Amino acid sequence: MCLGIPGEIIELIPGPADLATVDVVGVRRAINIGLLGEGEVRPGDWVLVHVGFAMSKIDEAEAAATLALLTGLGQAYTDELEALAESDIT
Amino acid sequence: MTVNGAAHPSREEQVLARIERARRRRPKVREERITLAHGAGGKATRALVEAVFVDAFRNPALEPLADGAVLDVKGGRVVFTTDSFVVNPLFFPGGNIGDLAVNGTVNDLAVCGARPLHLSAGFILEEGFPVAELRRIAESMAEAAALAGVQVVTGDTKVVQRGKGDGCYVTTSGIGVLEREITLGEPTVRPGDVVIVSGPIGEHGITVMVARGELDIEADLASDTAAVHDLVATLLDAVPVRVMRDATRGGVATVLNEIAQAAGLTVVVDEAAVPVRPVVTGACELLGLDPLYVACEGRFVAVVDGEYADAAVDALRGHTLGEGAAVVGVVEEDPAGLVLLRTAFGGTRIVDMLVGDPLPRIC
Amino acid sequence: MRFIDEYRDADKARMLASQIRELCEPGRTYTFMEVCGGHTHTIYKHGLEDYLPEAVTLVHGPGCPVCVIPMGRIDDAMAIARRPEVIMTSFGDMMRVPGGQGSFLDAKAAGADIRMVYSPLDALKIARTNPDRAVVFMGIGFETTAPSTAMTVLRAAAEGIANFSVFCNHVTIIPAIKAILDSPDQRLDGFIGPGHVSTVIGCRPYEFIAREYGKPLVCAGFEPLDVLQSIYLLLRQLAEGRAEVENQYTRVVPWDGNRRALEVISQVMEPRPYFEWRGLGFISHSALRMREAYAAFDAERIFEVPGVRVADPKACQCGEVLKGVLKPWECKVFGTACTPETPIGTCMVSSEGACAAYYNFGRFTRRRIKETSRT
Missing domain, CATH: 3.90.650.10 (PurM-like C-terminal domain)
Incomplete structure (x- = not known):
């Protein structure tokens, strides 16, 4: 229900408005980072942007883990199935 | 699968067929007033053009609703087209309303297979519009025309009261010749x-x-x-x-x-x-x-x-x-x-x- | 694009699809609801159903904030928008939604000053630059969007911008899910959970679904592989006889959500005793209104609105579609009287509404895959 796009924090904009510039493949916009914890994001961090606000900091380790799982899933699951099939036979 | 395996189409397929029939019906303009959707180029524009303009002007050259009309004139075929430009802002990275108006009409002629030759340009200006900006627009048009090998040979200027226009609107029409022995469509x-x-x-x-x-x-x-x-x-x-x-x-x-x-x-x-x-x-x-x-x-x-x-x-x-x-x-x-x-x-x-x-x- | 392209990989999709097929018990069918309209959009936009076996059916849930706004509220917004001193601001999604007296686009054509914004902060900016006009922001959306509106109100208060207000139509997801679970014709096997709402509320609020209703929920991301993996995780839970809340979208969703965002919401807004949902009727504590302390920013208090309940068009079966009882094409008016150009129900308006998504993207997907599987 809510379009959220990953963007990279380019710079924090000084001032009371809690703003930062994000880059989405070359498209830049000032967004509000006030919904994140104080000092939670720095330039180079990736955030999820929704209606001009950073909603969440993207966890790069978790992102890699999900992909690794997707890649590894095939093999692990095939092995498991084979084991299951064998145990059924005996 | 067994449910749908019968020879007659499933209910979903019947519904889809009904939709296709509805889609092929002549579009209707249901709105009482023009909305921005009527100018967006999609279904609403199509419906408006067919229900209002094609209905009024019906003729074989218009009805294909191509980018331009191919006309038989003595000694050959010409392509004739027109386009209006209301872009906001008037100036944007890469161009402005002027070169857009020239290129748009040149392109409509070109994709009909024609060699673009002559353009007209009509300007609707809002009271208070800076002459310097109009000059910039005209200069861009001249440059674009030179690049495209066409000339702006006739034109018109009207001024509307402040608040009745968006600074500057441009309409260009163009004529090109179809020199190749081709039929596109x-x-x-x-x-x-x-x-x-x-x-x-x-x-x-x-x-x-x-x-x-x-x-x-x-x-x-x-x-x-x-x-x-x-x-x-x-x-x-x-x-x-x-x-x-x-x-x-x-x-x-x-x-x-x-x-x-x-x-x-x-x-x-x-x-x-x-x-x-x-x-x-x-x-x-x-x-x-x-x-x-x-x-x-x-x-x-x-x-x-x-x-x-x-x-x-x-x-x-x-x-x-x-x-x-x-x-x-x-x-x-x-x-x-x-x-x-x-x-x-x-x-x-x-x-x-x-x-x-x-x-x-x-x- | 980083964090997007890698989750659109067709090879990984094929692999997941084969595992999904293997997890399906012969003779058994599975019905999952994707709660969130964003998922509906993903499913259709990428043609994801082409990867699913016939045994798996996806049902499109109520998580499209535009689709669930009742006609009466749109008429109220229109009454505000038509006042000469008002500039109404709204997300693009809202512009075409029909109320009892047409849509924002119609009102705009008839002279109302209605402007589209990307962010509530843009609406605040319009207020700043138009001090002689009353700028109203049409607040729509679930918990994902509510903190942005609340934060904007806090900024307006801090800057003393007195000509800004919010017409608050924010809704909350849990009561809607509960209403669906309690509906007698519900036949769901599990839920694809709303990922972006969960960035705010976290995964804990869904635990009752597993505990009390015995249904699994997997909180899912919005790229097609995310959705496919979530379906795989749901099937695996069912195969193993589990019913739990799992988080597939760990790169974005913390288990406990965003505490700061929840605080901002509850500082500015409070639950309404009840709120009408299009098609679902009145659901208690399912929406937010502005707190008394922020009355100065509450368009409902500032302007008089008719507040009249407008019944949904009789022919429209949006309610059944939103509950997942009917597939979009099973609705009586689908695709003939009700189309994206002339929507009768809201599900046909928003591009993530179940009917619009099916009409615009999906109509041929299943049929073509059936044809190819026969040959």
Whole structure:
């Protein structure tokens, strides 16, 4: 229900408005980072942007883990199935 | 599967058939007032044009609703077209309303196969509009005309009261000659043909949207506005072409739908093959837009016989304006009148005509 | 694009699809609801159903904030928008939604000053630059969007911008899910959970679904592989006889959500005793209104609105579609009287509404895959 796009924090904009510039493949916009914890994001961090606000900091380790799982899933699951099939036979 | 295995169609299939019948019915204008959707180039525009203008002006030259009308005159065939420009802002990265107005009309003539010759220019100016800006617009028009090898030979100027216009509107009409012994048009399209776009799509529409400043986004973007007559000539010299369309308002998706409907065939687009610059993809993701529906001003769609696909793309890529040309799809027989997209993810979906304006969405 | 392209990989999709097929018990069918309209959009936009076996059916849930706004509220917004001193601001999604007296686009054509914004902060900017006009922001959306509206109100208060207000239509997801679970015709096997709402509320609020209703929920991301993987995880839970809340979208969703965002919401807004949902009727504590302390920014208090309940058009079966009882094409008016150009129900308006998504993208997907599987 809510379009959220990953963007990279380019710079924090000084001032009371809690703003930062994000880059989405070359498209830049000032967004509000006030919904994140104080000092939670720095330039180079990736955030999820929704209606001009950073909603969440993207966890790069978790992102890699999900992909690794997707890649590894095939093999692990095939092995498991084979084991299951064998145990059924005996 | 067993449920649907019977010879008669399933209920879902019956519903889908009913929808297709409804889609083929003559469009109606239901609104009591003109909305912005009527100018967006999609279904509403089509409905308005058919229900109001075609109804009033009905004649064989108008009815194909091509980018221009092909007319038989003594000694040859001419192509005649007209286009109005109301772009806001008037000046944007890559161009302004002036060169846009020249290129737009030149391109409409070019994709009809004609060599563009003469243009008219009508200006509707708002009281208070700076003369310096008008001069800049006129200078851009002159430059664009020189580049396209056309002359602006007649014109008109009207001024409306302050608040009754948006600074400056321009209407250009153009005449070109059809010198080649060719007949272009949707009826010539056959299953097995390929669909080519002449370059990366969506740059003009996104540039203008960003330049308006309302969305507060910045991007290294420039309009793709350019006269494509020379690129078209290069293509026509290289291979036989079935039909070409200028992919302006409503974007490539709208043009493909018009081709599919007029030809009574299907266009199957390969999403991964559609050239889109990364920054345009980024802006579209951020705003929830689909680049297939975003306007171009210097790109066209061409349909050629499948056996000429490589030759056509090679010819286009040999020209500076066609470096990004690519085969994006094929023409198939069934389901008639639809555009399907094979998604990069490996699925299939419909690409329908644009409904209303492409509005940025948050949901 | 980083964090997007890698989750659209067709090879990984094929692999997941084969595992999904293997997890399906012969003769058994599975019905999952994707709660969120964003998922509906993803499913259709990428043609994801082409990867699913016939045994798996996806039902499109109520998580489209535009689709669930009742006609009466749109008429109220229109009454505000038509006042000469008002500039109404709204997300693009809202512009075409029909109320009893047309849509925002119609009102705009008839002279109302209605402007589209990308962010509530843009609406605040319009207020700043138009001090002689009353700028109203049409607040719509679930918990994902509510903090942005609340934060904007806090900024307006801090800057003393007195000509800004919010017409608050924010809704909350849990009561809607509960209403669906309690509906007698519900036949769901599990839920694809709303990923972006969960960035705010976290995964804990869904635990009752597993505990009390015995149904699994997997909180899912919005790229097609995310959705496919979530379906795989749901099937695996069912195969192993589990019913739990799992988080597939760990790169974005912390288990405990965003505490700061929840605080901002509850500082500015409070639950309404009840709120009408299009098609679902009145659901208690399912929406937010502005707190008394922020009355100065509450358009409902500032302007008089008719507040009249407008019945949904009789022919429209949006309610059944939103509950997942009917597939979009099973609705009586689908695709003939009700189309994206002339929507009768809200599900046909928003591009993530179940009907519009099916009409625009999906109509041929299943049929074509059936044809190819026969040959």
